[in-house]
Amino acid sequence: MILTAPLAALGRMTLALLAATGRIALFAAAIVSHIFRPPFYPREFGQALMQIGWFSLPVVGLTAVFTGGALALQIYSGGARFNAEAVVPSIVAIGMVRELGPVLGGLMVAARVASSIAAEIGTMKVTEQIDALVTLSTNPLKYLAVPRVLAATLAVPVLVAVGDAIGIAGGWMVGVQRLGFNSATYLQNTADFLEVWDVTSGQWKGAAFGFIVAVMGCYHGMNSGRGAQGVGAATKAAVVGASVLILAANYLLTEVFFSA
Amino acid sequence: MITLSGVHKSFGPNRVLRGVDLTIAKGESMVIIGGSGTGKSVLLKSVLGLVTPDAGSITLDGQDVTKGDRDAFLARFGMLFQGGALFDSLKVWENVAFRLLRGTMARPKAEAREIAIEKLRRVGLKPETADLFPAELSGGMQKRVGLARAIAASPEIIFFDEPTTGLDPIMSGVINDLIREIVVEMGATAMTITHDMSSVRAIADKVAMLHDGLIRWTGPVGEMDATPDPYVQQFIHGRATGPIAAVR
Numbered sequence: 001m002i003l004t005a006p007l008a009a010l011g012r013m014t015l016a017l018l019a020a021t022g023r024i025a026l027f028a029a030a031i032v033s034h035i036f037r038p039p040f041y042p043r044e045f046g047q048a049l050m051q052i053g054w055f056s057l058p059v060v061g062l063t064a065v066f067t068g069g070a071l072a073l074q075i076y077s078g079g080a081r082f083n084a085e086a087v088v089p090s091i092v093a094i095g096m097v098r099e100l101g102p103v104l105g106g107l108m109v110a111a112r113v114a115s116s117i118a119a120e121i122g123t124m125k126v127t128e129q130i131d132a133l134v135t136l137s138t139n140p141l142k143y144l145a146v147p148r149v150l151a152a153t154l155a156v157p158v159l160v161a162v163g164d165a166i167g168i169a170g171g172w173m174v175g176v177q178r179l180g181f182n183s184a185t186y187l188q189n190t191a192d193f194l195e196v197w198d199v200t201s202g203q204w205k206g207a208a209f210g211f212i213v214a215v216m217g218c219y220h221g222m223n224s225g226r227g228a229q230g231v232g233a234a235t236k237a238a239v240v241g242a243s244v245l246i247l248a249a250n251y252l253l254t255e256v257f258f259s260a
Numbered sequence: 261m262i263t264l265s266g267v268h269k270s271f272g273p274n275r276v277l278r279g280v281d282l283t284i285a286k287g288e289s290m291v292i293i294g295g296s297g298t299g300k301s302v303l304l305k306s307v308l309g310l311v312t313p314d315a316g317s318i319t320l321d322g323q324d325v326t327k328g329d330r331d332a333f334l335a336r337f338g339m340l341f342q343g344g345a346l347f348d349s350l351k352v353w354e355n356v357a358f359r360l361l362r363g364t365m366a367r368p369k370a371e372a373r374e375i376a377i378e379k380l381r382r383v384g385l386k387p388e389t390a391d392l393f394p395a396e397l398s399g400g401m402q403k404r405v406g407l408a409r410a411i412a413a414s415p416e417i418i419f420f421d422e423p424t425t426g427l428d429p430i431m432s433g434v435i436n437d438l439i440r441e442i443v444v445e446m447g448a449t450a451m452t453i454t455h456d457m458s459s460v461r462a463i464a465d466k467v468a469m470l471h472d473g474l475i476r477w478t479g480p481v482g483e484m485d486a487t488p489d490p491y492v493q494q495f496i497h498g499r500a501t502g503p504i505a506a507v508r
Contacts, residue, residue: 039363047349124347131310132345136359136409137334 024241027222028215034139034146044147052113052148052214053155057162059112060105064163067100068092068170076179088179089186090193092171097194098258101164102202103250106209109156110242114217117148118238121221122231130222145218149211156210157203164202201257208253209246216242261286262307262417262449267316268473269302276302278473279316284466289443289450291460291481293495294470295504300453301342303470304419307451308337320417331364338410338448340439342422344402346394346409353390356380356408365413379408383438400431407435411442418443420452424459436462457496460484469495471504 071092079085121144124130133140168190175181216238224234262284269277276299284290294300305311307318309325318325325333346355356376360367367375377387383404394402403423410418423439424432436459443450443463452463460467461481468478469492477489484496494502 041362127343128341128345129347131305132339132341132347134310135308135334135337135339137331137363137365138358 024215024219027219028211030141031145031149031215031218034142035150039142041143041147044143045151048148048151049155051116052109052152052210053159056109056112056155056159059108060159060163061166063104063108064096064101064167065170067104068096068167068172069174071095071100071167072171072174072179076175085179086189088175088181089171089189092175093168093190093194094198096167096171097164097198097202099250099254101167102160102205102209103246105160105163105206106156106213106246106250107243109152109159109210110213110216110246111239113152114213114238114242115235117214117217118221118224118235119231121218122224122234125222125224126226126231140222145214145222148218149214152210152214153207154210156213157206160202160206161199164199201253204257205250205253208249212245212249213242216245261321262451263319264303264307265317267303267306267318268314269299269306269311270314275473277306277313280470280473280475282468282475282478284449284451286449287447289440289452289463289465290468291452291454291464291466292468292470293455293457293460295455295495298470299473300470301421304421304451304453308334308339308419335359335365335413336416337419338413338415338417339419340403340406340410340421340423342425344394344406346402346405348394350393351390352380352392352394352397352405353377355394355405356412358409359413375412376408379412380405382411382442383408384434399426400428400435403427403431403435404438407438407442411446414446415448417449417451418446420450420454420463422454422456423452424454424456429458432456432458433462439463
C-alpha cells in the first residue's frame with residue numbers, strides 16, 4: 001500500500017492532465033470552428049486588438065531592448081574565447097528573430113494578457129454576466145472568446161516583429177556604444193546574415209503563441225471557480241498553462257521549422 | 261404556460277431538486293419562496309437551460325425547452341439577475357439595448373438607443389444615466405437598469421432572481437412596485453424567486469414554497485397566510501423553530 005500510493009498519485013495526476021488537455025483541445029477547436037461563422041462581433045474584436053496588441057507594446061518593447069543588449073554582451077564575451085567577436089551582429093539578429101523575440105514576447109503577453117482575460121471572464125462568470133449573455137441569446141464563446149483569440153493570433157506576430165526590431169536595435173546600441181563596433185558595419189552584418197525565413201518563422205511562432213495565450217485565458221476564465229479565490233486560481237492557471245505551452249510549442253515548432 | 265414535471269438536479273452528492281412539479285399559467289405572476297440554498301436559482305436556471313436537469317421535463321406551451329430553436333426560445337424571455345449582471349465594459353444604454361444591437365432582433369443603433377432611454381425612463385431613471393457605466397451607479401440604480409434590460413425587447417416571460425437583495429426597504433418597495441406594474445402592463449408571465457416577504461406580497465398572484473428540493477405548498481398569495489402548512493408558516497413568519505432546520 002505504502003509503495004503503491006505514489007504510483008497511484010502519479011496515475012491520477014497523469015489522468016487529470018490528459019483530461020484537462022482534452023478539454024482545452026475541444027475548447028480551442030470550438031473557438032476555431034466559430035471564427036468563420038456569423039454572427040461576428042467586430043467591435044469586440046477591435047477592442048481586443050487594442051488591449052492585446054497596442055497596450056502590450058511597451059512591455060514587449062522593453063523586454064526586447066534589454067534582451068538584445070544583454071545578448072550582444074554575452075555573445076561578445078563568449079565569442080572572445082575563440083576570437084569570434086565579429087559574429088555579434090549576426091547572432092544577435094538571428095537569436096532575436098528566431099527565438100528570443102517570439103518566446104520572450106509570447107511569455108510577456110502571457111503574463112499580461114492571459115491573466116487579464118482569465119480575470120475578466122472569470123469575474124463575468126462569478127457575477128452571472130455569462131449567464132446574462134446566454135439569456136440575451138448570445139453565445140458566450142462566440143462573443144467573449146472568439147474575438148480575443150483572433151485578435152491575439154493576429155496581434156502577437158506584429159508585436160514579435162516590433163520586438164525583433166527593438167531587440168536588434170538594443171544589440172546595436174550596446175555593440176556600438178559599449179563594445180566599439182562601427183555602426184554601419186554592425187547594421188550591414190545584421191542585414192547580410194539574416195534570411196527571410198528567420199523572420200517569418202518567428203512570426204508563425206508568434207501567431208501560435210498568441211493563440212495559446214488567448215485560449216488559455218478564455219478557457220480558465222470560463223471555467224473559473226466561485227468568488228475571489230476562484231478567479232485568482234483561474235488567473236494563475238491561465239498564466240502558468242500559457243507559459244508552459246508556449247515553451248513546449250516553441251520546441252515543437254523549432255523542430256518543425258529548423259530540423260535538417 | 262410553463263410546466264415542470266418531476267425535475268431532478270444534483271451537484272455531486274448534493275441533491276438540490278428532488279422531483280419538482282410546478283405549473284405557471286400564461287400571464288400569471290408566480291413567486292417561489294424558500295430558504296437560502298434550497299435550489300430556487302437552480303430551478304429558475306433549469307427553465308432557461310442554463311442548468312440541465314438530470315431528470316424530468318420542462319415545457320413551455322407544451323414544447324420541451326431543451327429542443328427546438330434556442331434563440332427563438334430565449335427571445336421570449338427577459339431576466340433580472342440577483343446582482344444585476346450588467347456588462348461592465350458597456351454603457352448603461354448599451355446594456356439595456358444589448359439584444360436590440362445584435363442578432364435577429366438587431367435594429368439601427370439610434371433606434372436601439374431611443375428604446376433603451378425609453379425603458380430607462382420607465383424604470384425611473386433619467387436619460388443622462390444612459391451614457392454612464394454600470395460601476396458609476398448605485399445598487400438600486402443597477403437593479404433598475406437590469407430591469408430595463410429585462411423588458412427592453414418586450415418579452416412574454418420575465419424572470420426575477422432575488423430582485424430586492426441588497427437594497428434598503430424603500431428601494432425594495434420601489435423595485436417591487438415597478439415589477440408589479442411592468443408585469444401587469446406588459447401582460448407578461450412572471451416567475452420570481454425571493455425570500456423577501458414584502459416582495460412576495462407585492463408581486464405574486466400565486467406562491468410556491470420550495471423546500472428540500474420539493475414544492476411543499478402552492479396556492480394564491482391571498483391564501484398564504486391562512487394555510488396550515490407548517491413549512492410555509494415558519495417561513496413567512498421567520499420563526500427559528502419549526503420543521504425547517506435553522507442551521508442548514
